[in-house]
Amino acid sequence: MSEEKKEREPLFSPKNLKLIKDPLSINNPITVQVLGICSALAVTAKLKPAIVMAISVMVVLAVSNVVISLLRNGIPPRIRIIVQLVVIATMVILVDQVLKAFVYDVSKQLSVFVGLIITNCIIMGRLEAFAMGNKPWPAFLDGIGNALGYGIILIIVAFFREFLGSGTIFDVHVIPQGFYDFGYENNGLMILPPMALITVGVIIWVQRYRNRDLIEDH
Amino acid sequence: MQEIFNIFIKSIFIDNMIFAYFLGMCSYLAVSKTVDTSFGLGLAVTFVLGITVPVDYLLNEYILKPGAMAWLDEGFADVDLSFLSFILFIAIIASMVQLVEMVVEKFSPALYASLGIFLPLIAVNCAILGGSLFMQERDYQNVAEATSFGLGSGIGFFLAIIGIAAIREKIRYSNVPPALRGLGITFIITGLMGIAFMSFLGIKL
Numbered sequence: 365m366s367e368e369k370k371e372r373e374p375l376f377s378p379k380n381l382k383l384i385k386d387p388l389s390i391n392n393p394i395t396v397q398v399l400g401i402c403s404a405l406a407v408t409a410k411l412k413p414a415i416v417m418a419i420s421v422m423v424v425l426a427v428s429n430v431v432i433s434l435l436r437n438g439i440p441p442r443i444r445i446i447v448q449l450v451v452i453a454t455m456v457i458l459v460d461q462v463l464k465a466f467v468y469d470v471s472k473q474l475s476v477f478v479g480l481i482i483t484n485c486i487i488m489g490r491l492e493a494f495a496m497g498n499k500p501w502p503a504f505l506d507g508i509g510n511a512l513g514y515g516i517i518l519i520i521v522a523f524f525r526e527f528l529g530s531g532t533i534f535d536v537h538v539i540p541q542g543f544y545d546f547g548y549e550n551n552g553l554m555i556l557p558p559m560a561l562i563t564v565g566v567i568i569w570v571q572r573y574r575n576r577d578l579i580e581d582h
Numbered sequence: 583m584q585e586i587f588n589i590f591i592k593s594i595f596i597d598n599m600i601f602a603y604f605l606g607m608c609s610y611l612a613v614s615k616t617v618d619t620s621f622g623l624g625l626a627v628t629f630v631l632g633i634t635v636p637v638d639y640l641l642n643e644y645i646l647k648p649g650a651m652a653w654l655d656e657g658f659a660d661v662d663l664s665f666l667s668f669i670l671f672i673a674i675i676a677s678m679v680q681l682v683e684m685v686v687e688k689f690s691p692a693l694y695a696s697l698g699i700f701l702p703l704i705a706v707n708c709a710i711l712g713g714s715l716f717m718q719e720r721d722y723q724n725v726a727e728a729t730s731f732g733l734g735s736g737i738g739f740f741l742a743i744i745g746i747a748a749i750r751e752k753i754r755y756s757n758v759p760p761a762l763r764g765l766g767i768t769f770i771i772t773g774l775m776g777i778a779f780m781s782f783l784g785i786k787l
Contacts, residue, residue: 395765398608398611398612398765399608400608401604401607401608401611402603402604402605402606402607402608402708402712403604403708404604405604405607406603406604445676445705445706446676449672449673449676449706450669453668453669453672454669456668457665457666457668457669460665460668461665475719476712476715476716476719479667479668479711479715480605480708480711480712480715482668482672482711483672483706483707483708483710483711483712484708485608485706485708488706556777556780557601557602557603557604557776558601558772558773558774558775558776558777558780559773560604560773561604561769561770561772561773561776562769562770562773562774564769565762565766565767565768565769565770565773566766566770568762568765568766568769569759569761569762569766572760572761572762572766573761576761579760579761579763579764580763580764580765
């Protein structure tokens with residue numbers, strides 16, 4: 365009994381915690397692994413859809429990581445992509461139906477981007493790189509960690525775009541009326557798609573400036 | 583006829599896949615280091631979009647839409663299968679990509695060699711599934727409109743990726759701040775290109 369306990373890793377061993385922490389900073393899925401950019405940018409004009417998107421990706425990624433990890437020894441390597449796509453697509457359909465039922469207005473705003481979680485490279489990337497070779501519990505933590513790393517970037521971008529673009533946070537006005545009387549104006553450019561790219565570019569700049577190891581040659 | 587042409591121009595310039603919707607960003611960033619490889623990827627994406635969008639249109643029109651099965655039997659008139667569209671679209675895309683790969687390999691080995699590794703990668707490119715989902719959302723009238731939308735989106739992607747690849751080849755010789763090199767500057771350039779493309783928004787079609 366005691367021997368068996370010795371062999372088992374505690375649930376939150378340092379190695380497992382690393383799985384959650386790394387994607388938040390030095391191995392961030394968006395700014396370092398360059399995965400899942402498509403959906404990250406399109407939903408960040410306001411905070412609310414960004415958060416809903418982050419949660420949806422977390423659910424899909426964590427569950428499909430666990431499912432693939434459970435099936436990993438039974439999947440023939442030749443057809444693994446199809447198996448992974450089926451698992452992901454099933455999860456995305458479930459999430460889409462739940463969103464339509466409970467937060468219909470946000471689901472309308474996200475439009476096709478919920479469906480595009482299927483081809484979100486974060487999910488395929490993590491299934492291929494991690495879940496196919498690891499046990500369910502680390503795979504679950506890896507899914508949560510990467511989804512958190514993805515969500516953090518989404519929330520930072522959405523915060524700046526909503527704050528500077530509409531002067532609101534969660535649709536509540538935070539810039540006092542006095543500023544507007546004084547001549548302050550909302551920067552309408554922040555709402556438009558190209559500014560999402562530039563905001564992510566600046567986030568990457570700040571992150572790499574603080575963490576010199578990540579700098580590329582060219 | 584004019585409507586078809588309008589959709590074509592609109593999907594290339596105004597609703598550009600990369601600059602207006604960020605679809606296909608992952609491969610756009612990963613493969614745009616040289617003009618040659620991005621030419622191959624752009625060609626493959628145009629090719630596959632031009633085929634999958636009309637096929638998915640027919641699937642949506644005759645099987646998935648609410649009441650679409652009425653042509654089969656009166657009893658099916660109130661069947662709504664639209665919740666299956668994600669899984670069926672992705673299945674169609676994966677199998678079409680496989681089919682296209684086999685046909686191209688058989689009939690044009692030269693093209694196959696130049697498209698090479700990009701074809702299988704395309705199955706999980708967001709631009710392809712995005713094209714089908716936008717087609718479903720925008721409710722095009724007939725197959726010709728759907729085809730011109732698919733081809734137009736592909737050409738829009740093609741233009742964007744060739745443009746960024748050309749800029750990246752040149753920027754190698756410039757003095758970019760170290761922390762911004764590589765990914766960071768690519769993002770910012772894409773943003774600036776997007777702002778330039780927004781000038782097309784003024785065109786009324």
